[in-house]
Amino acid sequence: MTVLETQNLTKRYGNLTALNSLNFRVEAGQIMGLLGPNGSGKTTTLGIILGVIRQSSGSFEWFDGQYGEDERLKIGSILETPNFFPYLDADKNLDIVRRIKGLPKQDYDEVLDFVKLKDRRKSQFKTYSLGMKQRLAIAATLIGDPDVVIFDEPTNGLDPEGIAEVRKTLKDIANQGKTVIMASHILDEVEKICTHVTIIKRGNLLASGPVGSILNDDMTLEIAAENNANLIEFLTRYPGIKNITPQGIYLECAVDAAFDISKLNLAALNQGIKLNRLVARKTRLEEEFLQITQGK
Numbered sequence: 001m002t003v004l005e006t007q008n009l010t011k012r013y014g015n016l017t018a019l020n021s022l023n024f025r026v027e028a029g030q031i032m033g034l035l036g037p038n039g040s041g042k043t044t045t046l047g048i049i050l051g052v053i054r055q056s057s058g059s060f061e062w063f064d065g066q067y068g069e070d071e072r073l074k075i076g077s078i079l080e081t082p083n084f085f086p087y088l089d090a091d092k093n094l095d096i097v098r099r100i101k102g103l104p105k106q107d108y109d110e111v112l113d114f115v116k117l118k119d120r121r122k123s124q125f126k127t128y129s130l131g132m133k134q135r136l137a138i139a140a141t142l143i144g145d146p147d148v149v150i151f152d153e154p155t156n157g158l159d160p161e162g163i164a165e166v167r168k169t170l171k172d173i174a175n176q177g178k179t180v181i182m183a184s185h186i187l188d189e190v191e192k193i194c195t196h197v198t199i200i201k202r203g204n205l206l207a208s209g210p211v212g213s214i215l216n217d218d219m220t221l222e223i224a225a226e227n228n229a230n231l232i233e234f235l236t237r238y239p240g241i242k243n244i245t246p247q248g249i250y251l252e253c254a255v256d257a258a259f260d261i262s263k264l265n266l267a268a269l270n271q272g273i274k275l276n277r278l279v280a281r282k283t284r285l286e287e288e289f290l291q292i293t294q295g296k
Helices: 042-049 068-074 090-100 109-114 130-141 160-175 187-193 228-237 261-270 285-293
Strands: 002-013 016-022 025-027 031-035 057-062 075-078 148-152 179-184 196-201 204-210 219-225 242-247 250-255 275-282
Touching (some): 016 042, 016 204, 025 179, 031 042, 031 160, 031 187, 042 057, 068 075, 075 130, 090 109, 090 130, 130 148, 130 160, 160 179, 160 187, 179 187, 204 285, 219 261, 228 242, 228 250, 228 261
Parallel strands (some): 031 179, 031 196
Antiparallel strands (some): 002 016, 002 025, 002 057, 219 250, 219 275, 242 250
């Protein structure tokens, strides 16, 4: 099912075009990363699809229109910095969110346990670390068991431990069958968390697709032997090998997604070349990002 589709989404502030005819689609179960530098239009995009900001032109549709006016109840979100009442504890802050959504009274044991805040549920929000505040914000998005959760720079400002905790929590949310949409300017985090990515810069869509397969389905081989000079000579003759590039102690080359690395290993052995490294991976998001954004 298509969870979200935008059509020529545009936002102008006077002479400034913050978004320029943005078209992308999010399917159910994806972890979609909106990736771009600060000021690229990520938060503006989230604001529009959440109804906080009105677009200048274009349109968007949630859930193929099947929920009508109730679609907002199927979405949980955090925009920018998490804001809660500093003198209230976790339960009371979450209860405010519950009442805003118009949901029946509930306890928050399960959701607080999920974000590892159950032991601090009676502590005032002002006593929380930045990571704890972010985890409470994530808990707030889960009130009402939405189908989609949306986060704006969820790891921003966190220390490495906090980043790892939030990363794991977002993956756990996706493993529950929910669709996750997150905006970030951090390539590494998008690559580690997301299954799909939409790249925008200066309000323009540059690319959208699966992480590691935006440009094509090629894989990258990392390959090495005791004598890389002989290995290079062998690889230049082997069918399907493209773009052989030395990378320190090993070589990188591109191959099609259907490439059989076991046959390559056997062929090298038959030529007297013993490989001590042979790793197949998708193209790194950073490599794709640099190719896509170069000169844009």
